Amino acid sequence: MDRRNFLKAAAIACTAAIPAKDLKANEKFKIDEDRVGVLVDTTICIGCRNCEWACKKAHNLSTEPLEKYSNREVFENKRRPNNKALTVVNQFYNPKNSQLPIDVKVQCMHCDEPACVSACIVHAITKHKEGPVTWDSTMCIGCRYCMVACPFQIPAFEYDKALQPKIMKCDFCIDRQKEGKLPACVEICPTETLTFGKRKDLIEIARDRIKRKPNRYSNHILGEHEVGGTSWLYLAGQDFSKLDFPKLVSDPAPGVTESIQHGIFAYFIPPIALYALLGGIMWINKNKSGEE
């Protein structure tokens, strides 16, 4: 099929009258009680950025130049995970001790009810019952709904790749976990800022730390309730909003994204048309190289 015929077929598909209400959003998430997570204790982190390096190494991303990892100037700007770094560490002023900045590692939170999964119309993102949220390149059509939906602004897009760009985000080192290994960042962390384990046990550990050192910690485990709970959990010595975390309610974000998506589908464009158009864009992109 050439491009013209494809677009013609897409146009026919656009007129197909499939009622939007017949299309269901992703199934309700089924998660194990024993699902795993990581507790990030920001009061211990020293900002060495070994985790950034190990994450890149584990995912075949460039770790060069090596000397950059000891360069403290990087903390002058607040960074976000991107297509070249699935996790980054940022530094914040510590009101309790100005000589001792607060270092905060950022990556996908592996939400229990992920908005990115709900927003993805082709089910290219999966919440595994064991905890991780992963992305499948063979399913993704590059619509970037997941980027818009994520309450933590995590998924990144390879804008610099003209052909078959990927959505990039922390995959919780799922392949390493299947081999019985720790996530690369957890394994390398020299201060045990990162504790890997069953989420329910991590919550107990976090509560215990808060109870034993109430002056050290604020009484809040970030991720215990936010957006329905997340696999990655955080402890800090001050309000998380001061550490660039968004203020979130405990309602799962998918409820919001599903409403938005269904609203679009019901009043603007039928899903089959959206599939056809997005599929067309993907088809054209994939065939671009053949014409050049």
Ligand code: SF4
């Ligand atoms: S943090 Fe964002 S990208 Fe990660 S699982 Fe949650 S919604 Fe998805």
Ligand code: SF4
């Ligand atoms: S769990 Fe794996 S992918 Fe996620 S930040 Fe750590 S090293 Fe990177």
Ligand code: SF4
């Ligand atoms: S490796 Fe550990 S101590 Fe070093 S920056 Fe990462 S989380 Fe912090």
